[in-house]
Amino acid sequence: MRNAFFDELTKIFVKDEKVIFITGDLGYKLFDTLKEIDAERVINVGIREAAMVGFAAGLAHKGFKPFIYSITPFATLRCLEQIKIDLCYNKNKVVVVGIGGGYSYGPNGPTHFGLEDVGVLNTFPNIHILTPADPNEVVTCLRKIDSIKEPVYLRLGRNKEPCLYSNDIPENISEPTRFAEGPDGTIICNGFILAEVLKALPQLEELDIRPTVIQIRQFKPFPVVFLKKMLDKSKPVLTVEEHVAAGGLGSEVGKIILSQHENRIPFSSLTAPDCYLEQCFDRDEALVWSNLDSNSIFKKFSELVNQ
Amino acid sequence: MTHSNKKYSDQVLLRRQIIEMATHSSHVAVSLSCIDILAALYRETLNLPQDSFIFSKGHGAMALYAVFAEVGLIPHSLLKEYAKNGSILAEHPLAKKINCLEFATGSLGHGLAVAAGIAKAKKIMSDSSKTFVLMGDGECNEGSVWEAASLAAAQELPNLNAIIDWNNLQACGSWSNISKGSDMIKSWQAFGWETVELSGHDYLAMVAHFNASNTSNKPRVFLCHTIKGKGVDFMENNLEWHYRSVSQEDRVRAENQLNNA
Numbered sequence: 277m278r279n280a281f282f283d284e285l286t287k288i289f290v291k292d293e294k295v296i297f298i299t300g301d302l303g304y305k306l307f308d309t310l311k312e313i314d315a316e317r318v319i320n321v322g323i324r325e326a327a328m329v330g331f332a333a334g335l336a337h338k339g340f341k342p343f344i345y346s347i348t349p350f351a352t353l354r355c356l357e358q359i360k361i362d363l364c365y366n367k368n369k370v371v372v373v374g375i376g377g378g379y380s381y382g383p384n385g386p387t388h389f390g391l392e393d394v395g396v397l398n399t400f401p402n403i404h405i406l407t408p409a410d411p412n413e414v415v416t417c418l419r420k421i422d423s424i425k426e427p428v429y430l431r432l433g434r435n436k437e438p439c440l441y442s443n444d445i446p447e448n449i450s451e452p453t454r455f456a457e458g459p460d461g462t463i464i465c466n467g468f469i470l471a472e473v474l475k476a477l478p479q480l481e482e483l484d485i486r487p488t489v490i491q492i493r494q495f496k497p498f499p500v501v502f503l504k505k506m507l508d509k510s511k512p513v514l515t516v517e518e519h520v521a522a523g524g525l526g527s528e529v530g531k532i533i534l535s536q537h538e539n540r541i542p543f544s545s546l547t548a549p550d551c552y553l554e555q556c557f558d559r560d561e562a563l564v565w566s567n568l569d570s571n572s573i574f575k576k577f578s579e580l581v582n583q
Numbered sequence: 584m585t586h587s588n589k590k591y592s593d594q595v596l597l598r599r600q601i602i603e604m605a606t607h608s609s610h611v612a613v614s615l616s617c618i619d620i621l622a623a624l625y626r627e628t629l630n631l632p633q634d635s636f637i638f639s640k641g642h643g644a645m646a647l648y649a650v651f652a653e654v655g656l657i658p659h660s661l662l663k664e665y666a667k668n669g670s671i672l673a674e675h676p677l678a679k680k681i682n683c684l685e686f687a688t689g690s691l692g693h694g695l696a697v698a699a700g701i702a703k704a705k706k707i708m709s710d711s712s713k714t715f716v717l718m719g720d721g722e723c724n725e726g727s728v729w730e731a732a733s734l735a736a737a738q739e740l741p742n743l744n745a746i747i748d749w750n751n752l753q754a755c756g757s758w759s760n761i762s763k764g765s766d767m768i769k770s771w772q773a774f775g776w777e778t779v780e781l782s783g784h785d786y787l788a789m790v791a792h793f794n795a796s797n798t799s800n801k802p803r804v805f806l807c808h809t810i811k812g813k814g815v816d817f818m819e820n821n822l823e824w825h826y827r828s829v830s831q832e833d834r835v836r837a838e839n840q841l842n843n844a
Contacts, residue, residue: 319703319738321734322733322737324730324733324734326696326727326730327696327727327730327734330694330695330696330697330731331699331734332700333696333697333700334696334697334698334699334701334702334703335700335703335704336700337685337686337700337704338701338704338705338708340707357693358693358727361693362693362696365687366678366679367678367679
């Protein structure tokens with residue numbers, strides 16, 4: 277996803293002279309191409325995340341289109357109040373790019389995980405939260421970003437996420453995409469955890485369970501109308517997110533299900549646990565530890581169907 | 584009466600308006616501290632709407648509103664609505680409500696980085712208009728101020744002007760005690776800034792310095808010595824008036840003093 281981001285950003289950077297790339301001293305060599313194109317519009321502000329957000333807000337206020345870039349926790353929680361006040365409250369359109377959402381930085385440990393970003397930013401009015409699932413969706417999101425007039429948070433993985441689309445990607449990112457159509461309920465996810473969900477499908481099929489799979493690319497504003505319409509049937513729903521429970525996908529989908537008075541749907545959510553990981557794990561092992569790997573998704577959904 | 588004192592007396596009306604507004608809120612002494620700075624800026628330095636000003640110490644909003652009314656950015660009648668239900672004049676400036684109020688503030692330590700971004704934008708666009716930001720000395724406790732200060736120096740922004748309302752009193756104690764061991768002037772110099780030290784109540788000196796061009800390649804900070812509560816003796820250098828709102832009796836006493844100044 278990182279390479280897809282930089283490749284597409286380079287195209288946008290060439291076309292639009294108002295685009296400015298700002299890094300909090302991360303992305304070694306990745307923005308060299310941008311510098312060759314126009315060094316003045318590439319700024320390493322140093323390890324100064326709070327100043328990075330305010331500085332970008334000032335540039336946006338004068339008509340520039342800044343992208344600010346750091347590892348997820350540093351681009352979000354470290355400078356949270358600056359995002360709230362300088363971007364959301366004062367309405368300055370800056371694109372906050374968090375690289376390494378979820379457990380992407382695995383062996384680096386909990387200081388580098390991005391497990392609270394979406395939930396915390398979800399509490400702010402005016403922000404758009406984009407959670408692409410694969411490199412192609414990163415490109416689709418970037419192509420749409422210029423049409424969004426409010427601040428954006430773009431949650432990326434790291435660099436090994438597989439391409440998941442076999443067809444063209446629908447351009448309207450405010451609408452979720454369907455990865456499988458099945459009669460036996462729905463699995464909803466947001467972001468690159470989709471790869472684990474898709475891996476669980478063959479196992480489920482062996483038990484003759486065929487769910488519909490939904491990927492939410494734009495988490496905020498949340499696609500309430502779309503989901504209300506499609507969940508209005510008494511079939512089980514499982515949400516899967518590489519994120520803690522609070523403020524995330526499960527809580528948003530849960531609210532929709534609670535609002536449906538007739539035919540209460542069997543519902544469960546898989547999330548990162550409410551505790552810090554105590555050993556060194558790579559992302560795959562961290563997903564197993566969190567019950568977010570494909571096997572856990574398979575087990576949880578088959579239980580839900582057989583309830 | 585010296586020339587600068589005469590100018591000071593011109594600000595009696597602004598101070599009276601602050602006293603009147605402060606019957607509805609705290610921060611009267613904060614506003615009396617920075618009113619002369621704002622008067623100098625808005626009357627003599629800023630060319631609106633081209634020039635930019637970020638009022639980073641948002642809790643001094645009464646001073647900003649009084650000056651805004653004087654220079655015609657808001658109607659005088661609006662001052663009577665200050666801090667009342669339904670008003671656009673809150674105790675900290677609201678976002679996108681007043682023309683030429685570029686940025687809503689209230690949480691300290693935000694303004695300098697934003698002003699640096701504005702100055703950077705102007706540098707890229709070869710726009711020669713000015714950028715000013717006003718902060719408090721207490722605000723300089725914030726780490727984000729020093730992130731922004733070092734960033735602005737690194738970006739070589741001589742078009743960026745910071746002003747410190749240096750009254751040496753913050754919410755619950757003196758700046759020099761709370762920041763014991765810090766040297767305000769040397770700190771800014773060490774972070775790569777041009778420093779100018781002057782009185783924040785000497786109107787003519789401020790006008791001269793604010794309008795002087797910066798010939799260095801560094802951002803510039805005006806360290807303005809001020810008196811918190813300036814102009815009303817029982818409020819001057821008295822911590823209580825950071826918070827206390829003005830009673831009817833206080834108001835009469837304060838106005839009598841200002842009228843006889």
